[in-house]
Amino acid sequence: MAGLAATFGSGAMTNSIQEFDDAEAFFVIGSNTTEQHPMIASRIIQAVRQKEAKLIVADPREIKLAKLATLHLKHKMGSDVALLNGLMHVILKEGWEDKEFIKDRTENFEPLKAVVAKYTPERVAEITGVDKDSLRKASEIYAKAKRSMIIYAMGITQHVAGTDNVKSCANLAMLTGHVGYPSTGVNPLRGQNNVQGACDMGALPNVYSGYQSVTDPKIREVFEKEWGVNDLNDKAGLTLTEMIDAAERGDIKALYVMGENPVVSDPDARHVSRALRKLDLLVVQDIFLTETARLAHVVLPAASFAEKMGTFTNTERRVQLSRQAIAPLGGTLPDWKIICEISSRVGYPMNYDSPIEILDEINRVTPSYAGITYSRLKGSWGLSWPCPNEDHPGTLFLHKDQFARGLGAFDAREYIPPAEVPDEEYPFTLITGRVGFQFHTGTMTRKISILEREAPNAVLEMNSKDARRLRVIDGSIVAVESRRGELHLPVQIKQDIPESVVFSTFHYSEKNINELTICAIDPVAKIPEFSCAVSIRRV
């Protein structure tokens, strides 16, 4: 998000999901789309099969989409910036860039040119393992198609170089003029049903709703007036990973967690539980007794999504109304009511009758949501922001005619290696992710019978050559060890994974892979890297 905000002026998907149908070329990097975003993957598959769209997949693993791809670039883990710079190198050398777009709509082009000049196909092949013919072919497909889309997910952002990776994607799109038109742009896929909305609403340490900065006195004044207070804090707060570190140090004494399970979802899990145990007060509000709730001093039982009304914003910025289907389960309360009660009891009364009244307030203080009112949502399939007034139809694709920040800003980045690379002691790279049958920490999906039948336990996916070397077969138990922890997992031999790389998921708290992962942080976006070096031995 930080990377796209810096280059384009807005951190969200530039296009709507329906526009995927008419793209001519897809460049999918760091997204296992069929598993994580199945309904978006099916659009890509349809466009490739029925409309002969070209598909380039850049992923170390032979993911399902790669089997359908025009071209699969198996670049090495963490070598994304080098690969993207290599593509730009070829494009500039061949004269495939969009000179008019660069001149009229962007700035800082010269420094980019200087940096990518150093990424010759030979050097890129050395860093990434992608040969120069494939690099050239990929550059040609992406640059020459009229409507090209870059699609990425956590495979791009969860690196110490995550912001660099995102900026490099943005650079590539601007270089070829592939942004600001229908079915043409840069599309980060968000992993949770309301991760876009939680960001939009200012559940972030540096902004109020609508990405309005807490350090801007004029903005603070607007919120002070609406909220009837006069001393809002003018300094950005701590990010999640910083909060955990501060709790470990004893600087954070109370943590109120609502609908999250950091003990399982966060890297270096033992560090997380150690930090949470030091708190004077841990409040956890959830629908199930999660691993995090087990550590809490107070657990507050919340109503589920079906038991309340409210709006969610999907990955394409579409704000939709979800209606109440059943009464809250006996003993539970909707999250918004719990918050209002606590706020009132600490001396800041909140007296909303319903989420509709809260949405009214959001409309008043959030310019991009000003026209997304309850009465309009009630009779529609939703509205995509920015939607500045009640007559505005919403915005399907961003940056038409000009970027949200005015000119698009090229920001040339250099390749840096991952925080932890394999060595003699820990010779494998561990990648973590999800499978299509489970979701995140499994709090919900592990209680669904058919999903448990299909994907009942954690496995370690491994290439057959590595398996042979380690003398293990499908189902053998191995000890996987990193500098932070050790876990015993059954082996699953897979042909789609390269040698010296292993894959596992974080759905299973009884085998919490995040006890092994690393919390090395991207310095800008503060996103942890997760993937790390491990050793594997037979037990």
Add this chain to the structure above:
Amino acid sequence: MSQTLVVCPFCGCGCSFYLEEKEGRAVGVTPSREHPVSQGSLCVKGWRAYEFINRPERLKSPMIRDGGIVRDATWDEAFDLVSRKLISIKKEYGSGALAFLSSAKLTNEENYVFMKMARAAFKTNNIDHCARL
């Protein structure tokens, strides 16, 4: 039996479907044919999204840790304890000692009031959620 249009609780695609209710319980899912994202289809998770709602493991009462023991409590007791402790920690260590973790699973309205509470009631910007994970 009634059918209510809801947004799927899982990934970011934003599919909608009709949640089927029978005698106060969620019992099934019907895709929405006209919905611009789902267009009448759903993934394997969406089709079964009703199943976890009425599971017996759902939390039904606030709980409080008393020494080493965790016991059920009334809402009034839980509200009272949380608000008293938050106030006393703020008084003793300042608002910087408080932190709030919101959720990518909750509604916009809930995220908004949660961040409003952190900022207006406790005067801290220590609020985040798992967008980075």
